[in-house]
Amino acid sequence: MVDFTLWDILRNLGLAARWTVLLSLIAFAGGGLIGMALLVARVAKWPGAERAVAGYVQLFQGTPLLMQLFLAYFGLGLLGIDVSAWVAAALALTLYSSAFLTEIWRGCVASVPKGQWEASQALAMSLWEQLRHVIGPQALRIAIPPTVGFLVQVVKGTALASVIGFIELTKAGTMISNATFRPFTVYACVALMYFVLCFPISAWSRTLERKMHAHR
Amino acid sequence: MIALDFASVLAEWPLLAKGAAMTVLLTAVSSVLGLGLGIGGAWARWQGPRWLALPVGAYVEAIRNTPFIVQLFFLFFGLPSLGVKLSPELASVLAMVINLGAYATELVRAGLTGTPRGQIEAAQSLALTPRQVFLRVVLPPALKRVWPSVVSQIIIVMLGSAVCGQISTQELSYASNLIQSRNFRAFESFIVGTLMYLTLSVAVRHLLHWAGPRLLYGR
Numbered sequence: 001m002v003d004f005t006l007w008d009i010l011r012n013l014g015l016a017a018r019w020t021v022l023l024s025l026i027a028f029a030g031g032g033l034i035g036m037a038l039l040v041a042r043v044a045k046w047p048g049a050e051r052a053v054a055g056y057v058q059l060f061q062g063t064p065l066l067m068q069l070f071l072a073y074f075g076l077g078l079l080g081i082d083v084s085a086w087v088a089a090a091l092a093l094t095l096y097s098s099a100f101l102t103e104i105w106r107g108c109v110a111s112v113p114k115g116q117w118e119a120s121q122a123l124a125m126s127l128w129e130q131l132r133h134v135i136g137p138q139a140l141r142i143a144i145p146p147t148v149g150f151l152v153q154v155v156k157g158t159a160l161a162s163v164i165g166f167i168e169l170t171k172a173g174t175m176i177s178n179a180t181f182r183p184f185t186v187y188a189c190v191a192l193m194y195f196v197l198c199f200p201i202s203a204w205s206r207t208l209e210r211k212m213h214a215h216r
Numbered sequence: 217m218i219a220l221d222f223a224s225v226l227a228e229w230p231l232l233a234k235g236a237a238m239t240v241l242l243t244a245v246s247s248v249l250g251l252g253l254g255i256g257g258a259w260a261r262w263q264g265p266r267w268l269a270l271p272v273g274a275y276v277e278a279i280r281n282t283p284f285i286v287q288l289f290f291l292f293f294g295l296p297s298l299g300v301k302l303s304p305e306l307a308s309v310l311a312m313v314i315n316l317g318a319y320a321t322e323l324v325r326a327g328l329t330g331t332p333r334g335q336i337e338a339a340q341s342l343a344l345t346p347r348q349v350f351l352r353v354v355l356p357p358a359l360k361r362v363w364p365s366v367v368s369q370i371i372i373v374m375l376g377s378a379v380c381g382q383i384s385t386q387e388l389s390y391a392s393n394l395i396q397s398r399n400f401r402a403f404e405s406f407i408v409g410t411l412m413y414l415t416l417s418v419a420v421r422h423l424l425h426w427a428g429p430r431l432l433y434g435r
Contacts (some may be wrong), residue, residue, distance in 0.1 A: 020320035062371075062417040064378035067387060067410040074402035099280035152281065163382060170286055183293040191282045192289060 003087025004180045009189055016172030017193050022160045023038060023168060026090050028151055038102040041107060043135075044127055053102065060099030065159050068092045069209060073164045089161035097154055106144040135165045145209040152205070159194070169193055225404045228395045234389030236412055241389060243374040243420065246312035250373070251366065253313060254320020259350065261321065262328045272321065272410075279318035286377045287311050292383045308380035308387075316373045323365050327358030356433040363433070367424040371417045378413070388412060 038056065041049040060068065072092035076083040112135050120134040162171035173190035177183040225276030257276065260268040279287065292307040302310065331354050339353040359366070381390030398404040 042296060059414065062375075062414045063410045064375040064389065065412055066378040067329055067406055067413060070392075070406045071403065071410060074406060078403045085404070095410075156283040159285045160379065162285070163379075170283065170289075173286070174289070177293065182297070184295070184297040187290040187294045191278075191286050194282045194286060195278065199277065202277075
């Protein structure tokens with residue numbers, strides 16, 4: 001039997017971690033785009049948008065991410081689309097992120113004082129101009145810390161993609177532990193890798209938050 | 217044309233009901249223990265001795281920055297090599313308690329730090345012991361302040377428990393998986409399971425918002 005040293009374990013997990021990072025970035029970017037579109041639909045008060053988006057958010061926040069992954073995996077297959085674990089995981093995580101991000105950002109927009117809306121309206125600004133020049137910049141400042149904080153949740157969420165067979169950090173850990181019979185060491189290393197990925201982001205989010213409060 | 221067949225899934229309702237009951241049981245046990253752990257941890261970080269506050273801080277960061285599934289696998293697959301063998305159910309509850317404990321520590325601590333200084337001084341001037349001050353004067357309003365966040369966190373942990381099916385704890389997602397492996401109606405089976413989770417999370421939210429003021433912090 002080939003001997004697997006601790007270095008081999010770490011190196012292989014490190015290689016697999018690339019896919020965790022890539023999947024996180026795709027889900028975060030895609031979720032951001034969809035989340036922004038949903039936010040605009042809500043803020044623009046399109047008929048029915050408020051209730052539809054609220055239902056969408058409730059649906060994704062009230063059900064397990066694991067079940068969402070299963071549904072994406074088997075649901076797309078049912079539509080006759082040949083799905084890889086990649087596509088299913090990216091789709092499910094993107095929708096999941098979009099629901100959380102749109103809700104976070106809605107709170108940020110809502111926290112901009114009402115007078116700002118009224119003042120910009122009094123200057124005959126269109127909705128787009130209001131968002132672009134008045135509301136957006138103020139909401140953005142409040143939105144950055146929780147958005148960065150949510151990135152941690154996305155990175156941790158990608159671990160569930162291992163269940164539908166997407167080979168990322170957790171799945172690689174399972175495979176290596178099956179090959180080496182050293183689950184204690186391997187899962188400790190996996191946890192360590194996630195910690196190395198997530199802790200700086202959490203710390204950054206906290207720093208941003210502190211700075212924001214200091215400015216006030 | 218896609219033909220959906222929910223009847224063959226719903227015919228297995230006893231499995232689904234048992235799975236949902238297990239999910240509720242796991243959640244109930246781990247919320248009580250996890251909240252207790254969180255209160256202890258919050259006390260340690262707020263006013264506890266330094267030798268306790270530092271490890272609790274490390275515990276909180278370690279749990280909050282790693283995925284639940286890895287924590288669960290570490291407990292279930294990793295610990296036996298140290299001679300600690302856990303049943304799937306025990307490993308699930310333990311993982312959920314440890315996970316909720318870390319988040320609850322942060323939440324309750326946020327509630328504790330909002331305590332007005334005067335309240336503690338007033339309680340001390342009434343010759344209450346430090347223990348009485350904490351349990352009767354400081355803790356109830358602190359819990360009241362953060363209860364909505366605690367409820368959300370308990371629901372997040374309940375939804376996270378879907379992963380416990382992966383180590384063969386027979387909860388709701390396990391039941392969905394079992395049904396689809398029997399009748400090959402994967403999509404329908406997971407739809408039904410997912411809707412059951414949605415119902416559970418709405419019900420648990422209402423229940424906890426009702427129960428919190430009555431059981432924990434008075435009205």
